[in-house]
Every structure is written in structure tokens, then in C-alpha cells.
Amino acid sequence: MAIEFAPRSLPLERRLQTVAVLQWVYSFLALAQTCIILFFVLLFTRFWIISVLYGVYWFLDWDTPSQGGRRGPWLQRSVVWRYLRDYFPIKLIKTADLDPSKNYVIGFHPHGVLVAGAFTNFCTEATGFPDLYPGITPYLLMLPLWFRAPFFRDYIMSGGLIPSDKESAAYLLRKNKGGTAVVIAVGGAPESLDARPGAFTLLLKNRKGFVKLAIENGASLVPVFSFGENELFDQVENPKGSLLRRIQEQLQRAMGVALPLFHARGVFQYSFGLIPYRKPINTVVGKPIPVTQNTIPSNEEVDRMHKLYMEKLSELFEEHKTQYNVPSDKHLSFI
Template identity: 65%
Template sequence: MVEFAPLAVPWKRRLQTFAVLQFVFSFLILPLLCIAVFIGLLFTKFWFFAVLYATWWYLDWEKPSQGGRRVEVLRRGVIWKYMRDYFPISLVKTAELDPSRNYLAGFHPHGIMASGAFLSLCTEGTGFSALFPGIRPHLMMLNLWFRIPFFRDYLMSGGLVASDKNSAAHVLNRKEGGNLLTIVVGGAQEALDARPGAYTLLLRNRKGFIRLALMHGAALVPIFSFGENELFEQVQNSPGSRLRSVQHRLQRVMGISLPLFHGRGVFQYSFGLMPHRRPIITVVGKPIEVQKKLYPSKEDVDQLHQHYIKELSNLFETHKVKYNVPTDQHLEFS
């Protein structure tokens, strides 16, 4: 039976729902719409605008790997505060970050849409700048998304940057410091395991970010987002199943995963692509000091990787009871 939302919903809650709806639209529909508009313009009397943009696009091609193009007015928009209050989402600081230094953060888990990562690092919805004065957050995203006309500019406005070595080097080598470069370590593949009650992280063989930290001497910051996996249900796709095999095959071809998920709707609570109203608490851990090594050995990488896993586990264990995680639940790594 479908559970419909009541008609007498406060205006504030309607605005919260709208804010999250535009977020879902932005990442599920907007890329396709941008492509359609760009191609469509070429076959209208406004084709010249498409050509002008294409010229700009060509000249600006490397910008996502050169720190992007933040637009503070958009990052501080009131819509993000409504999105924050929908769940709600909160950001928790456990240690200070020195604005004279650069940091590399690992964000866990990916979830379906990485809602906590986006709101806390790409907007001021949770008050990042007030918690960490002098620190500029950057969130890495697959290069594929920056190849989409118009959509790439929207992504960069929030502080999103390309996910490649050149992009990381550009941010982490800034001599003035004050940069936090964040990688959602589990990536698209981890999204296939995102479901309520899941605490398995794709981390055991993910060591590229560790090597980057060593090469640039950037302190590592573990971030765990409690509640990220609680927002959607996902069709059963256990490892080895036919559906998981198809999803892995598509991921290898397309570079993105396609989890079959569902949440609630706009006017009813039973099904749809809207996330459930469940709290997300993003906890930023204490920085792990890293000694710079331009050519780190396998042993260097493995040692720091184990240290990172230990600190991430400690962060989870320290805070899990406060955020309604059962005491017998522990992180698992695959």
C-alpha cells in the first residue's frame, strides 16, 4: 500500500523537499539535459551560441585539473541550508586543520549519491568555513563528468575537481596552504554495496591516495559519514550474483556504476528516487602526519595504508554509539 504524504505539510518542509529534489535532478537528469541542449542548439538559429561555448570549452578544457572554478555565491546559496535540514546533515570536527598546510582526505562511505560529501564540501550548508577557517575544500569527481558541456561549469562552481594525478598535484602543491583535497576512496564500485546497515568499505586494495599523500607530504585526514548508506534501499546484488556481474561489466565500459536503488517519492513515502529523511553526521578525523617521499616504496605505501585503516576504524568506533550504530557493528574492508 502506498503511504501518501499529508496535504497539510509546513511550507518549510516543502522547501526542504524541493532542495533535495533539485540535487537528485542535478545528478541524475541534468547531465543528459545539458548534452541535449548543447546538441539541440546546433540545429537551431542559435547555433552560434553552441559554437561560442564549444570554443570556450576547448580553451578551458584543463580547468577541472587546475583547481576548478569556485563560485562562492552559489556555494553559500540558501537552498543548501534547506537541503541540510531535510535529512538533516551535520558536520563534526574532532581536530583543528592548520590553514598554512595542505591536506588529503579520504571520505567513507560513498553511499548512493555521496550526499554528505557534496553538502559538506561543495557548499556551505553545514558551515565548513566556520568550522575550519582558512581551509578551502575540494572534492574529486570522475573526469567523465567534466566532459559534459554546461554541467562541468556547475560542478566546478562548488569546488569539484577532476580525479587524476595532475589535479591532485595542482591542489596539494599550492605553497600558500589551506587546501583540503577529498577523495571518495570507495568510488562508484562501493556504491553497489550501499544499503541500510552496511559498513563494508572498499579500501583494502585502494592505495593510490596513500601514494599521493606520500609524494606531496600531505597529512591524511579520515572522514566517516554516519548515515550515508541509510538513505536508499538497493535491489539485492550480492557478490557473485548475475546482477552484480552485469553492473561490474557496465562499470568497466562506462566508468560509472549503476546501482538499482529506490527511496521515497515527492508526494508519497513508499517508493521513488528521493532519499529518505534520515540523519547524516559527517565526522572529520584527526590528521595523520605524513613524511614526504617523492618516490615512496611499496613498503612505505603499505605501512601508511595500514595506519590509515587503523585511524579510520578508531574514528568509527569512537563515534558509532552516539550515532545509533550497534555496539557489535564494526567496519569491514574489502
């Protein structure tokens, strides 16, 4: 295979964009592991006191992630995320206002491989979320596993991330009488195993926990479709029933994280690597679906709202797909 190298004469702006994406990919794939190793290595050096003091702080601060976390505006406004945004580029498209006197459960689709759109739009201010939705504070849900990594937990909390369990999301919706939006990549890690260019299959048909959460707390549901999310990486073929897919599914059940074998381009060449392709991502936020609060909703009530949510998500996709170069004969399918 002939390797296509990047031109030497690239503008500084593009180089900075690539560096921003490189650190983001590293943060997503290896920063937690690096922090864990650093924590234990420090214990056997003259800097052991750092890990000991952090361990005490960690013990005292254990419940913070599940109680709203600890946001860091300094991080969310960092210039690094503007370069990340412009690499693809990523845009946040508003279709309706969100009333800051109400709370929201935002369903993000599709998950993609590294949820680039969800992170950039809801964990940073690079795409203008505070200006588009004044008075609304978004919290993106992430696997609880990552909040057990020393140092790393503080980093992700600074971006407005909280554990993806019902208690953490419900805490925010109960505590704040308005202006809170919990953002859930509904398909989760399993959906990433089907994330490849041209894929419009969503793991949603039997995912109803986010709907029940919204009903129990009287939070409006907001469907979001991120066009281009699945175009960032290629993935090794893993059809259902194949040996690779069975191994991936077993690992996902055992560890809670999926391991898609994805690839795209490199830093200095365009032929292979783990850096995403420069493909545009357009994240369209739909209109809120009003929800009547019921602390003990029946299965029928949850099913009815879930069906309505899928209909509104499909309508959002159909309304905007041709604008973002999706063929007219392509439609969402739910599994």
C-alpha cells in the same frame, strides 16, 4: 502494495526541503545528460550561436578543471543547500583543528549511493565548513567523465569539484603551500553497489593511491566517516556472484560509473521513488595523520601509512558509533 501518501498539510519549510533534494537528485542523475542534449539541440535552432560560442570557450578552457577548477562562492552559499541540509538533516562534526599552513588529503567513507554528505559538507557552506576550518579550501574529486559535459562542467566546478585523477589533485597540492584539502570518496563508484542500510563494508583494503598521493606531496591524511550515508536508500539485492552484480560490474568497468538499482520515496508519497529517506547524516572528521614527504615512496612506505590510516579510521568509527545509533556489535570491515 498500499501507497502511503504525504499529508497535504505539510509546512512550507518541509516542502522547500523536498524541492531542494529533488533538484539535487536530478542534478546528480540527469543534469549532465540534459546539458549535452541542449548543447546539440541549440545547434539546429536560431540560437546555434550559443553552442558555437560555448564550444570556442570550452576549447580555450579545456584544462581548467584539472588546474583547480573555478569556484563559485555564490553557488556554494546558496540558500538551496540549507534546505538540502535540513531535509536529512546533515551535520559536520569536527574532532581536531586543521592547520591552514598545511595541505590535506581527506578520505571520505562510505561513498553511499549519491555521496550526499560529501557534497553538502565540502561543496557547499551549508554545514559551516569555513567556520569550522578557517583557511582551508576543500575540493571534492569527481569522475573525469562529467567534466566533458558542456555547461555541466562549469556548474560542478562552481561547487569546488575537480576530476578524480592523480594529476588534478597533485596540481592543487603542489601549487598551494597550505590551506588545500582534496576530498576523495575512496571507495568510489564500485562501493556504491554495496550501499544499503546497515552496511559497514568499505572498499579500502587495496585502495592505496590516495595514500601515495599524500606521501608524494607531504599532505596529511584525514579520515572521515559519514554516519547515516548508507541509510538514505534501499537497493535491489545484488550479492557478489549474482547475475545483476556481474552486469553492474561489467558496466562499471566499461563506463567508469556504477549503476546501483536504488529506491526510496517519492515527492508526494513515501512508498517508492528516487528521493532519499529523511535520515540524519553525521559526518565526523577525524584527526590529521602526519605524513613525511617523499616524492618517490616505496611500496613498504605506502603500505605502512595505509595500514595506519585504516587503523585510525576504525578508531574514529568505534569512538563515535554509539552516539549515532550504530549497534555496539557492528564494526567496519574492509575489502
